[in-house]
Amino acid sequence: MAPAGRMISKTPEIAVLDTSVYVENVRSGRFRERLLTLPFLVRVSAVVVAELTRGARSRQAKRFVQHLSRNFTLVVPTDRDWVRSGEIVRVLADKHDYEINKIREIHFDALIALTTRRLGAYLVTCNAGDFMAIRDVVGFKLTCW
Numbered sequence: 470m471a472p473a474g475r476m477i478s479k480t481p482e483i484a485v486l487d488t489s490v491y492v493e494n495v496r497s498g499r500f501r502e503r504l505l506t507l508p509f510l511v512r513v514s515a516v517v518v519a520e521l522t523r524g525a526r527s528r529q530a531k532r533f534v535q536h537l538s539r540n541f542t543l544v545v546p547t548d549r550d551w552v553r554s555g556e557i558v559r560v561l562a563d564k565h566d567y568e569i570n571k572i573r574e575i576h577f578d579a580l581i582a583l584t585t586r587r588l589g590a591y592l593v594t595c596n597a598g599d600f601m602a603i604r605d606v607v608g609f610k611l612t613c614w
Contacts (some may be wrong), residue, residue: 484509485544485585487578487594488520490614495533500614509591513541516580544588546580554579557606565602575599582609 484507494500518538525531546554557579562572578599585592586609594600597613604611 481510482508483512483588483590484593484612485512485514485581485588485590486517487514487581487592487596487600488517489595490593491517491521491533491537492524493595495530503614509593511541512544512588512590513537514581514584515543515545516577516584518543520577544584546584547587550580550583550587553607554583557583557603560606561602575603579603582607585609 490500490504494504518534521530521534521537525534554576558572558576561567561575561579567575578596582592582600582603586607589610591610591612592600593612593614595614600611600613603609
């Protein structure tokens, strides 16, 4: 019990949502309730914003991406994250014999994972396979929906 007049403050845990969560929710609304009741402080990865921007074709999709980037705190990979991501991708490409398109795709995932790891945050994704492969190389908190 806290002394009279003092509040106990618990710092909320942070989560970064992967591109797959946003895309799946926009397509189907599948995660609407879960997103509204998330027990995390959400940070948005600049890599995720770039991926969403690349795929935003409709006016509504473009507005959604703009809303994310303007109204949430963006987290960005550091120079060390970029270097380490290349190392991780090389290990995965050698282990799984990835083709060039897969290498490009998983490189962004490695950047998201490393940024999340640096924050001590949870990464929430629908893309369990790729992120579990990355987690085999470098540990981070992962929640798969």
